[in-house]
Amino acid sequence: MRALETDEARAKSAEGKRKKKLRLLADRISGYGQRVHRRYPTGNVVVSERDLAEELRKRPDAVGTALDLLLSEQKVQRAPLSGYWKLNV
Numbered sequence: 001m002r003a004l005e006t007d008e009a010r011a012k013s014a015e016g017k018r019k020k021k022l023r024l025l026a027d028r029i030s031g032y033g034q035r036v037h038r039r040y041p042t043g044n045v046v047v048s049e050r051d052l053a054e055e056l057r058k059r060p061d062a063v064g065t066a067l068d069l070l071l072s073e074q075k076v077q078r079a080p081l082s083g084y085w086k087l088n089v
Contacts, residue, residue: 025066028056030075033087045087046079 029052033045049067053060067085070076077086 022062022066022069025056025058025062026069029063029066029070029087030089032056033076033089037087037089045089046084047087048084050083052085 032052032055033047036045036047049060049063052067053063056063067076071078075088077088078084079086
């Protein structure tokens with residue numbers, strides 16, 4: 001079956017898988033922010049990309065891309081410090 005696929009179909013399939021993984025990572029980040037907020041209900045949830053990548057066991061560039069996706073959905077904001085994000089929960 002795989003041998004019959006065209007290069008275009010493979011590329012489309014790979015792109016779909018990449019977007020799905022990115023969406024799952026963005027959802028995990030949102031869930032992490034909600035869990036932290038429940039534990040510490042006063043104040044904002046501010047995380048660094050590097051710490052978040054270690055917490056979720058993902059590469060920092062993948063976490064950054066997922067955070068950019070959440071930024072477009074207005075679920076996060078950039079914090080004044082470079083590499084830090086405020087999670088809107």
